[in-house]
Amino acid sequence: MLKKIFPTLGRFRFTVQIVMLFVTVYGGALLGSYTVDRISQALPSLSCAFDKTTGDHCILIVSQHQLHHRIGEALVKAQEITLKVFVPTLISVATFFAFFFFLNKAFCGWVCPMGTVQELLYRIGRRLGRPLNRFSPDNVERVRPVKWLMLLVLALGLPLMAGMGFAANELGDPYCQVCPSRLATTLLTADTEQIAVRTGKNINFFLGALGNAMFGFVVIAALAARQPFCRICPLLSWNAMFQRLSPMRLVKQQHDKCEKCGVCEKACPMDIHEIGREHGKKAFHEDCTLCGRCAEYCPDDDVIQIKFFGIKLFGSSREYYKQRVKQESPEGMPKNRVIWLKQAK
Amino acid sequence: MRSLSMMLLLFSGAALAEAPQPAMPGMEHAHHAHAMRSWTDLPLLKTKAGGESRERVIVVPQNIVADAVDAYSNKLADENGRRRLPLDMAGAKLDKPASGGFHWLAAREEQGDEVRVASAVYYFGERGAENPTDMFITQKHELEIVPQPYPREHSRYRANEDWKFLVRFQGHPVVGQMVALETQNGTKSVWVSDAQGVVTVHLPDDFNAETDGKEIGGSRGMGMRGSDFVLAARRADGGKTYLTAFNAAYGKNAFDQRSIVMGLGFTLLGMLGAVPLLRQRRKKNDMPEQPEQTEQKEEA
Ligand code: SF4
Numbered sequence: 212m213l214k215k216i217f218p219t220l221g222r223f224r225f226t227v228q229i230v231m232l233f234v235t236v237y238g239g240a241l242l243g244s245y246t247v248d249r250i251s252q253a254l255p256s257l258s259c260a261f262d263k264t265t266g267d268h269c270i271l272i273v274s275q276h277q278l279h280h281r282i283g284e285a286l287v288k289a290q291e292i293t294l295k296v297f298v299p300t301l302i303s304v305a306t307f308f309a310f311f312f313f314l315n316k317a318f319c320g321w322v323c324p325m326g327t328v329q330e331l332l333y334r335i336g337r338r339l340g341r342p343l344n345r346f347s348p349d350n351v352e353r354v355r356p357v358k359w360l361m362l363l364v365l366a367l368g369l370p371l372m373a374g375m376g377f378a379a380n381e382l383g384d385p386y387c388q389v390c391p392s393r394l395a396t397t398l399l400t401a402d403t404e405q406i407a408v409r410t411g412k413n414i415n416f417f418l419g420a421l422g423n424a425m426f427g428f429v430v431i432a433a434l435a436a437r438q439p440f441c442r443i444c445p446l447l448s449w450n451a452m453f454q455r456l457s458p459m460r461l462v463k464q465q466h467d468k469c470e471k472c473g474v475c476e477k478a479c480p481m482d483i484h485e486i487g488r489e490h491g492k493k494a495f496h497e498d499c500t501l502c503g504r505c506a507e508y509c510p511d512d513d514v515i516q517i518k519f520f521g522i523k524l525f526g527s528s529r530e531y532y533k534q535r536v537k538q539e540s541p542e543g544m545p546k547n548r549v550i551w552l553k554q555a556k
Numbered sequence: 557m558r559s560l561s562m563m564l565l566l567f568s569g570a571a572l573a574e575a576p577q578p579a580m581p582g583m584e585h586a587h588h589a590h591a592m593r594s595w596t597d598l599p600l601l602k603t604k605a606g607g608e609s610r611e612r613v614i615v616v617p618q619n620i621v622a623d624a625v626d627a628y629s630n631k632l633a634d635e636n637g638r639r640r641l642p643l644d645m646a647g648a649k650l651d652k653p654a655s656g657g658f659h660w661l662a663a664r665e666e667q668g669d670e671v672r673v674a675s676a677v678y679y680f681g682e683r684g685a686e687n688p689t690d691m692f693i694t695q696k697h698e699l700e701i702v703p704q705p706y707p708r709e710h711s712r713y714r715a716n717e718d719w720k721f722l723v724r725f726q727g728h729p730v731v732g733q734m735v736a737l738e739t740q741n742g743t744k745s746v747w748v749s750d751a752q753g754v755v756t757v758h759l760p761d762d763f764n765a766e767t768d769g770k771e772i773g774g775s776r777g778m779g780m781r782g783s784d785f786v787l788a789a790r791r792a793d794g795g796k797t798y799l800t801a802f803n804a805a806y807g808k809n810a811f812d813q814r815s816i817v818m819g820l821g822f823t824l825l826g827m828l829g830a831v832p833l834l835r836q837r838r839k840k841n842d843m844p845e846q847p848e849q850t851e852q853k854e855e856a
């Protein structure tokens with residue numbers, strides 16, 4: 212029965228993504244105004260608090276806010292730094308982890324509205340016959356540190372400094388000011404307030420302009436590249452800090468054929484070359500979003516598996532692979548389906 | 557919107573109630589009615605931060621004679637669910653309970669056959685604060701103006717927006733009830749409740765150079781500038797008249813100090829930056845190209 216509705220993991224994931232897109236973008240409208248923000252208030256996905264109908268909001272808005280108003284202010288007032296100052300933050304992180312524990316990075320690959328929007332755009336790009344711009348392993352390596360910089364500077368450092376008075380007060384939530392999910396989710400609710408750039412203070416204007424430009428870039432780039440924003444997303448690095456603490460894992464066994472195959476690398480929307488070349492811990496990379504595409508496209512039995520507490524939830528298999536490539540190429544090109552725009556030759 | 561004359565008719569009683577009251581023994585300290593010249597004659601509850609701490613707020617009644625402020629938390633069953641806060645010269649102190657969240661504040665005055673109620677909402681930021689629907693729905697006075705809903709955390713009343721309020725008398729919705737709106741910026745208007753007892757009020761965009769500078773107090777203001785409004789309903793029943801007011805802060809309209817033209821401009825600029833990625837440069841699909849340059853440029 213379940214097999215009929217969800218013949219592939221890809222179809223199942225796509226369904227979950229669409230449902231979660233509705234929960235994160237419009238969930239508050241369905242659950243009632245005060246229920247909004249009440250699910251976790253610390254979600255490991257870019258569900259945005261500026262979206263008036265959101266069903267929840269991400270951990271980054273909470274951590275920026277608390278670093279700015281609680282911890283930063285307390286540190287500089289040289290108040291007794293009691294445990295109390297840190298309790299709200301600890302509770303937020305604990306709540307975050309209570310959710311994260313079960314799904315791990317699948318919050319990226321299955322839940323995040325920004326991840327889903329980019330994937331939808333990429334699918335549209337396939338229909339429009341746009342090319343796929345892949346990252347070479349060298350370039351991937353170069354981009355990877357950016358997500359840590361985004362986390363350390365925009366989501367943690369500047370809010371703390373603003374709270375302590377070392378940075379302008381307007382830098383209390385710098386990541387939110389550039390976040391493309393704020394723009395994507397509010398536009399999905401037909402709210403144009405956020406796309407209008409703030410003009411009151413120079414810093415806000417600068418960050419807002421940068422955020423809008425990045426959003427514009429991501430929207431077009433996603434038509435011809437997979438998950439362009441995810442690669443520099445500070446939540447990807449935040450989640451990566453906790454990735455080894457969850458029993459949900461991507462597991463890859465050593466396999467002799469891998470060297471010549473590399474199909475999983477092609478299937479990976481994050482261009483993680485390690486998935487094809489490494490095994491064990493190194494294969495479950497910090498950039499992995501647990502989308503499971505590598506396991507779907509690995510042509511050998513159980514070489515790549517998604518496991519929860521050691522129990523196999525999904526494993527690669529030759530049979531599955533044969534079916535899967537009939538529908539879609541590893542790079543996400545649909546087979547035997549209408550292409551709206553013919554590719555220019 | 558109805559005419560101003562209707563408004564005067566509706567509130568002709570309010571002026572009377574504002575005549576100096578004979579001081580009651582032991583209650584002088586609580587008489588805040590004429591402490592300052594107010595922008596309205598309607599009863600108000602103002603909240604302000606109680607010093608350094610985020611854990612306390614001072615509630616100051618205006619235009620009403622009361623000896624206490626009643627506070628209902630969104631955890632009604634809790635020991636702090638319903639508190640009677642004594643008033644002194646500075647006002648009533650509302651301390652944050654562990655559960656935090658929304659608080660309904662009310663001051664009530666009964667003089668002869670006139671019952672006056674001032675009401676407002678205060679929100680203490682707290683993770684996991686209980687859903688306040690029960691607290692809002694529970695009957696607290698005879699005549700009530702209940703926000704439907706009150707702006708949730710991270711949101712607030714703003715100019716040029718429509719907000720709904722339920723008007724109830726003895727717990728039952730009142731159809732066709734006139735509700736007056738007055739703002740600190742000087743707008744006055746009257747609205748009427750529908751068949752469900754719900755009145756939809758359009759908050760006016762009435763900020764100007766003079767009214768620009770005030771900061772909204774309390775945790776909800778978030779340091780943003782704004783002003784106050786009050787809604788009031790009057791009703792006669794069983795030989796008594798009831799006047800109930802609900803006041804709150806409202807901010808400037810959503811697009812104040814924002815530019816949609818520039819916003820779209822920068823978005824377009826970013827889009828243009830990504831256009832080269834869309835071009836087919838090789839015959840074969842899925843060939844590696846160099847998108848990274850543009851990716852990194854964004855971050856530089
Ligand atoms: S990496 Fe992508 S999927 Fe994960 S939180 Fe960031 S935007 Fe969302």
Ligand code: SF4
Nearest residue numbers: 479499500502503505
């Ligand atoms: S390594 Fe596998 S599961 Fe992780 S992002 Fe790449 S394809 Fe998805």
